Amino acid sequence: MVSIKDIATEIGVTATTVSNALGGKGRVSEDLAKRIRTRAQEMGYRPSLAGRALQSGRTGILGLVMPDLTNPLFPRIAQTLSMMADAQDMGILIADSRGSPAEQSQALQRLLRLGVDGMLVVPQKGTSPDPMPVPVAVINTASDPQNAVSADHRGGGALVARHIREIGHRQVVILGADPVSEVQRDRIAGMTGALGDVAQTTVWGDAGIAQILPLIREGATAVMTTSDLLALRVRSELMRAELSVPEQISLTGFDNMAFSAAMHPSLTTVAQDVEDIARRAIAIITAQIDGRPPPGHGETVPMRLVLRASTGIPAFPSNRRP
Amino acid sequence: MVSIKDIATEIGVTATTVSNALGGKGRVSEDLAKRIRTRAQEMGYRPSLAGRALQSGRTGILGLVMPDLTNPLFPRIAQTLSMMADAQDMGILIADSRGSPAEQSQALQRLLRLGVDGMLVVPQKGTSPDPMPVPVAVINTASDPQNAVSADHRGGGALVARHIREIGHRQVVILGADPVSEVQRDRIAGMTGALGDVAQTTVWGDAGIAQILPLIREGATAVMTTSDLLALRVRSELMRAELSVPEQISLTGFDNMAFSAAMHPSLTTVAQDVEDIARRAIAIITAQIDGRPPPGHGETVPMRLVLRASTGIPAFPSNRRP
DNA sequence: CGCCTATGATTTAACGTTAAACTTCATCAT
């Protein structure tokens, strides 16, 4: 490994001068600076993060903790975060909280031990992360509006619900995965709010899926879910019951996952602007690290309705079929 | 931040003694060592990675570069790698090569600059990573058997193909996503090998999907794909053509993605033992970092056939339907 | 000529940790 000293002795100056030349600080004649830069380049110099970190107290590394790395959102978040971080010459260290709040704390501790400058956390359902000795940005849970950034799940729910209402549905089923999840509750709250006087029943999880066919027999013409994966499972149930989508039943998902466009019929769903969320999270974190006031105050990022083929005008919009 | 020195002055010994006590090296009386450990605990001491890294020349951080973080494999690889790494007190820094080989090099450079001790690379289709100044483990491409670990894609292909042949199919279509991908080519090679005298046609990508219905009209009774997502798209096509799965057409995927169990019918597919792959990759990398010879010599990790409802005995196994 | 200022570079020190060499003191065999 080439160090700043090696360059210094090669050229015949001091380490400090090389540091200044490369960093653009202090006083170095433009001539010498250029010479140093080219020589450094030639010798394949790479600044040692460790040395710098020791001196500055900063590692330039952020930790990313997600409830479950197999979470559908993770890849896109990770991708965008890593690009944003790159742009600031920072790195993203990942950790998995493996579903449990206890593991979440451990993951945070591990990242802390590795010396991250800040933490990006997508918290476990229903938890908020322990207080940390480094800045934290919380994603998708509005714990403390100062450091949180979230998609507007409520607004997203309202978007689909309004669509369903406007195309004429008068009785719908809402299916959530887990009532513990604040995100899911928000989505559903948005739906119920926008449905207004449309008749609605909310059901949860596997038990909820089993209740759907009976509810359809009682006149429901649309099923709104809080995740594309749930929607796919409902689609399977409907197929088994020989109910056609969207002719007899309209179906909606959430999150615009990769497969939702490939299903038949392609799934109407709601997309998060993950890129915007990631950008804001990074902005919050870097601001805090640099001791600046975090920008914005917990505004949420709007969601977008993705209209596809799984929703349509109900054949029998009345409460009960003939 | 509490440093080793703080503890030293508190107790009235030298920094070295504290370091020795905590690290279990050197000579320290058990009595004193205990006192030091408890005091360190009380003061909330966390060793500085930077200091250690500077001294040892190691950061304890590995880089993970994937072609595309939205790759279906990524979450599971990342999850397992991060757990394995944790176990060795290491961290995983992620980077996205954004689809292009050029970006792949840049991603590697970035991680290098951040000071990783080693690199885990899932290379771009058809590329192998540039030589690196740190150890590298290559995943899923058998470039150099010394440092590569891969699922047995060929064997996986053979598994599904054998299944399809054994249940009586005599004419099949094979659908791949991209002929440039070595992984996909291996999977298909495995399939064609195991099909033996079964009539077969291989088609690729979007154009390939369009060719499937004609081929079925000519008598094909099974469609084998190299990815679950492709299978889902084929399923949609079949549905549009009112062909039932598996009664009329059998369908298979690859990778056992989250949705493949939720589809209707649930998808017969091939699963990678991602955990084993990750474990071996970490073993290879840590061995190289420690200067030990890498264990094993590029053996591949067997794949597993996941039998579900999308494959069955063909109604008309003959070459042409009545 | 002597003083001030600006410029260009050097010296010093520190960040936290640990390997290696060294001191101190007690114990024990000859």
Add this chain to the structure above:
DNA sequence: ATGATGAAGTTTAACGTTAAATCATAGGCG
């Protein structure tokens, strides 16, 4: 008594970088 052995700690130094303070030199000005 004399040296050898060993245990318990200490001193020194180094890893790479950079902030702060210091030194040297030249040119401008009264």
